[in-house]
Amino acid sequence: MTGIYIHVPFCEKRCIYCNFYSTTRGKADREAYVQALIHEMELRRTTDCISSIYLGGGTPSQLDAEELAQVFEALHRLFAIDPNAEITFEANPDDIHPDKVRQLVALGVNRVSLGVQSFDDTRLQFLNRRHSAQQAHETVLQLAAAGIDNLSLDLIYGQPGQQLSDWEQEVETALALPVCHLSAYALTYEPATPLHRAWQRGEVQACDEELSLAMFQSLLRLTEAEGFEHYEISNFARPGRRSRHNSAYWQGVPYLGFGPGAHSFDGARRRRQNLPQLRAYQQTDFGHADVPHTIEVLSDAEHYDEVMMTRLRTAEGIDLACLSQDCGLDYSDYLLRTAIPFLQSGMLKICRGHLRFTRQGIFISDHIMAELIWA
Template sequence: MNLYLHIPFCASRCSYCDFYTQTGSKQRADFLSALLRELEERREELPRGEEVKHIYFGGGTPSQLSIAELTTITQRIHSLYPIAKSGEVTIECNPDDITPSYAEGLALLPFNRVSMGVQSFHPDDLTFLNRRHSVEQVHEAVSALRSVGIANLSLDLIYGLPRQTLERWEASIESFLALSVPHLSAYHLIYEEGTALTKLLEQGKVQSVSEEDSLAFFQLLINRLKAAGYEHYEISNFALPGCHARHNTGYWQGDPYLGFGPSAHSYDGGRRRSFNVPSLTAYIKGMLSGKRDYSLEILTDEELQHEYIMTRLRTQWGISLEAYQARFGEDARAKLLCLAEPFLSSGTLLRDGDLLRLTPEGIFVSDGIIASLFC
């Protein structure tokens, strides 16, 4: 079982972001009380005898919380839940929040991994995306964290920005590699409904990049990271050996997790998924009145199979046919292999003993392959 805590506060909203966030901090004290209450009330959802493997503080911007507030939360978690000693404890941070004193505070807490949303190493890109940090602050943050012993770092980059060129994207990749950070998450820009960036697109003020350019950006990313010794272990994620994101890998492997905070999701590892209300006000009201505000979803066999295929095929480990048959039956396994045959023949899927996985060529058309395996 893993834990996810959603910290919704941000100093400002990025132009591309559609996650549930709040730019004001008036309700922070009430949020903290509600979060502590939820951690306590849902303790019984951890099966007897099990430990929490990995913990992830996401958002929002968890580094908007003070070290004192983070101390209160982590102490409550450790007082309520048995935690595996070898587990990963990640916090998402904005680079400009990582001052030397803040880094020192994090080092005194259980955090052993920090993920930072950099997005670009070009100042004009950061302005366009409404990011509040500078390129210099990225370097300062990495240095501050390493100086206190936190070296397990991950950076996020975005490609496919309007007017982005291959040369500018390559420069960002090289800037990342120059930092010798062990993990990179790189995402193609998505124009999410309701975001400021999507409004600019609808108004004709920006244009999305061509599919040809998108593929060129992705190919350059893969080639350069592979040459530098990084494993392309998930479609959007690269890591030096032994440095893959263990909490996030749990999502792709179907591990159960408990999600706390507004809009957080939970999954029991079987059929049951729940979603906390995506409203800070409603979340606080529900938790402090003793009635958690959430929705419940019971997954069908078809939904479970589709999710199994989608999440596992995104990774370098692929689908274990034996495990798939044990979960869904012999007929389901036979159907999966039948649907996979055209892609096996074309060289975009590979059957390696018990495993079914994407080939390097298949990664570029993975969405189409996965959708075809749903039929």
């Protein structure tokens, strides 16, 4: 089984916190991108069964009807897609209208991940998002009414000036909607973003760490009360509604990434990254060359670090027998040795052969993982 990720590097405008690769260029660039994308898929096609497809970005919902039809025609022509494949489409609420919803359903999209981020208009404006809270509400209802019931919302907590009660209200608003998945992230100050510059100039104040932790704790409590399972550090799903595509990433399943900036993984040691350069991508001479990319073959230690960090993020944790098989006894011994202080302090536990975070440990997961890496 293999996943496909398609990076759509277009946004109508840039959000102040974002460091994902995207551009605000328009229609002509999108058309050239779609042609190059199809060429890349033709060049790198596989006969593997495709178990999930994820259109991310950027903003896939910026693609118009014709562009979307071309991308999906190529996907079905070139790949053996499992009839039960999960097909996820990332969208901004203000790009969604009845015609688009009808097209998504017709194209076989069965999961939509909406970049809501907040249900507070003042915060949305601060983040430079395009949509309003009302639009987010209406979009969810519209998609659900059209039969796309596998809906996920992205939310951001720890925003400047945000209080615990504000955040709890946001989560409650999200949970009152017909959604079955939430991805919630603490606001981060990524270098070279407008938010980072504003913070450096002292114009915004980062959320206090204790408050951010309290928000995360509330998130766990509120989602649990609504029957969501906390299946990955930042992800929550109703039973049976985990993201299959992202879960496959965390379990080391191979995936092919298409589009500028997209990553691919062969399921073993080889990683590929398409360079995040739209112009060079569009100008590839597909008769003679692949798109500009780099290849990285992971060393034993890098492979261990990656396996440890991706598996430990999940509720199931790391299967210790699989780890020693995959990375070797030296590495599984190393993990168990470095884990001892966290096992003793109740931050980690071993359960049916899996090493995983406890409820307390999850709150300091970054710190623990930093201690468990090899390098």
